[in-house]
Amino acid sequence: MKPLSRLVTGTATALALILGTPAAQAFDLGAMTAEERAAFGAEVRAYLMQNPEVILEAVNLLEQQQAAHEANRDDALVAANLEELHNDGYSWVGGNPNGDITLVEFLDYRCGYCRKAAPEVAKLLQADGNIRLIVKEFPILGEGSVMASRFAVATKQVAGDEAYKQAHDALIEMGSELNEVSMRRLAEGLSLDADAILAAMDSEAVTEELRRTRALAQNLAISGTPTFVLGNQLLRGYLPADQLKIMVDEQREENS
Incomplete structure (x- = not known):
């Protein structure tokens, strides 16, 4: 994965992690008004800007998950064609x-x-x-x-x-x-x-x-x-x- 792609994907993963927390899940994002969603987005952006290490942590987590998935896939492919x-x-x-x-x-x-x-x-x-x-x-x-x-x-x-x-x-x-x-x-x-x-x-x-x-x-x-x-x-x-x-x-x- 190229650095820019990792950054974009890592940011998305970080957002998913943030939105997956109990506090974020208490909100019904779909029920928010446009102004509330804009305010929430600004808060998320401010959090990521203040804590950029979260994005790197998310990138590392994503790469670990992908590596594990590929290893499991390869194991199955080899077994099927042994x-x-x-x-x-x-x-x-x-x-x-x-x-x-x-x-x-x-x-x-x-x-x-x-x-x-x-x-x-x-x-x-x-x-x-x-x-x-x-x-x-x-x-x-x-x-x-x-x-x-x-x-x-x-x-x-x-x-x-x-x-x-x-x-x-x-x-x-x-x-x-x-x-x-x-x-x-x-x-x-x-x-x-x-x-x-x-x-x-x-x-x-x-x-x-x-x-x-x-x-x-x-x-x-x-x-x-x-x-x-x-x-x-x-x-x-x-x-x-x-x-x-x-x-x-x-x-x-x-x-x-």
């Missing part, structure tokens, strides 16, 4: 496939924060050793993003999970725009069948996998990358390894 998140039958699974904690990541290869998050996630997996990572291809930043995800998914379908991991890592690190020449070079550099992968990119199987992931993201109200799902929590945005580790430990404690 099977598709953890066992869709097509998403790449890394880390420890038998780990006691599952971390799901929605990513876009052109997303700067996804690139920033990649070494942090790798650091977390290496340090912990008992986390199951699921990668969801969620291209939202234009045609270049879609092309990169199609290449990654086609690589997995044509050459398997190990080849996908190699292509995934290369795409995360690639700074240049993708085109047929660069994709062919990438595939050949990984000793993969470039012709088969490029031919599969526009297949119905690749399209369906991306469609299902997009539908899942919509069901979860995910609109940005990276977004992580850990336990019943939706974690929106970049997080360093140490913060992720704290959340993983909390999830383990909650599960025990």
Whole structure:
């Protein structure tokens, strides 16, 4: 929420709090004359001017209520989509496939924060050793993003999970725009069948996998990358390894 919007909303909330007091409720505001309402409004304005901290208190209260509402909503969304998140039958699974904690990541290869998050996630997996990572291809930043995800998914379908991991890592690190020449070079550099992968990119199987992931993201109200799902929590945005580790430990404690 922008500062001006918070101020306006906070003022409205402060008024609601004032009007919700027993003293204010003793008045029937609807029965007041125009002059009485004007006088009452002047009194309220004078009170807020003399006690501006009330507005800040109302803003803080409103933000706490909104955060609690969003957390409860996210918990419900994750619970309703848990099977598709953890066992869709097509998403790449890394880390420890038998780990006691599952971390799901929605990513876009052109997303700067996804690139920033990649070494942090790798650091977390290496340090912990008992986390199951699921990668969801969620291209939202234009045609270049879609092309990169199609290449990654086609690589997995044509050459398997190990080849996908190699292509995934290369795409995360690639700074240049993708085109047929660069994709062919990438595939050949990984000793993969470039012709088969490029031919599969526009297949119905690749399209369906991306469609299902997009539908899942919509069901979860995910609109940005990276977004992580850990336990019943939706974690929106970049997080360093140490913060992720704290959340993983909390999830383990909650599960025990």
